[in-house]
Amino acid sequence: MQSKTKTFLGISTVVGLTIACHYLGWLSPIENFFRTLVTPLSKSMYNISIRLGNEDVNSFSLTDLRLAYQKLKEENLALDVKLVNEQLLQSENIELKEQLNFVKNSGYQSLGAQVIGKNIDSLDNNIIINCGLLDGCRVNNPVIVGNGVLVGKIARVEDHISIVRLINDNQSKVAATIINKEQSLGLVEGGYGISVMMNYIPQNEIINVGDKVITSGLEINMPRGFLIGTVEAIEKEAYQPFQNAILKPLVNLDKILLVSVITTIK
């Protein structure tokens, strides 16, 4: 019994010392070394998971394939017409963007990063990106994909990697506004599976399914205008002061490969 107590105390001491050394920063070189070792393996496995997730495993009969071919031919023709129209629109868009000088006026700088893994702990819903403190990432920097779709905020930053708390994480909170007549304000919170919930929307304001939700800019480090999602359902109780909206994120948060970290906001 005594030897067991000794073993238990010995192991607890080692673990305790390791935790203390971590918080004092003495373990940083060793931690960075092992991160460098594990990261490439983690990255390749993550890429495999993305590829696997994007593959549709279906088996078709010959008739199915013929029908699908016919359908695709028709779709291809329609897409050709669409493409010509879009090329016209694109040139117009470029012209308009130049006129508006959009990038200059947006006032923020971004850093491109690749997703190298995701968190496996049951507490959180996060992704790991290959951009860290030395690259200019800071805690609470917004992380977006595409042309301004918010996916989360940086929760922890190390020298070469950062951990991004996704908007559907339990602890995620983002000040948001709905693009409706009243420009309703609320708080987008995670913890509802693949959906997110917008809470604290005043009861008297009218929300419709399909309304777009963007960041309100009413919090530090978060500019106004990043898309969060669309309203999928509305929860309204007559006796409650606020109503809630269930939002569908605009991107599949499980299949993110490239992101941009907003580092400077003027």
Place this chain on the structure above:
Amino acid sequence: MKLFVKVLLAILGMVILSAFHLGLSYVLPYPYAKLNIIFCVLILLMLWWNSGYIVWISFFCHLFIELFTVSPFGLVLFSSTLGILSAFWLYKYIFTNRSWYAAVAVAGISLFIYRIVYLFIAALLYLFKILNYLPLKLVFATFIWEFIFTVSTVAIVYFFISRFTSRFRASVIESSVFRYEKK
């Protein structure tokens, strides 16, 4: 020189095991992703080696895993190390016979202890306002899936390995006085 190579190989093995654990959780769909491959491998290795070194291997593997989590540093490390230590004690003093059901019992109980310690520390951190919330439901759901898949994997792998080696068979009797193999 031999010791240096051994240490190097051990570190490499632990890095690969940790990366494999991370990788499997990315590749496998939910809820299969909750399979705790580190626990599976360590429990099988413990039965193979009969050694307490497994606790230190667990310590280093979970240290690597901690580097990729947001939860307060030490939460996974402490609870998992205690989980594996309890597995070792269970194997040494209670489930001493080499059988697939002993392996299953050791795996199941150690996973249970791991999650209980995890929740206990999480509750303490919540009490001291280090954690913003206590994910009781999430941890419970994770534990259920983790338990089902990890215990099943240990049972299946143990069963197959025992077909090819006598090390995993109950017929081998060992004691400090004699070693006897039943024919």
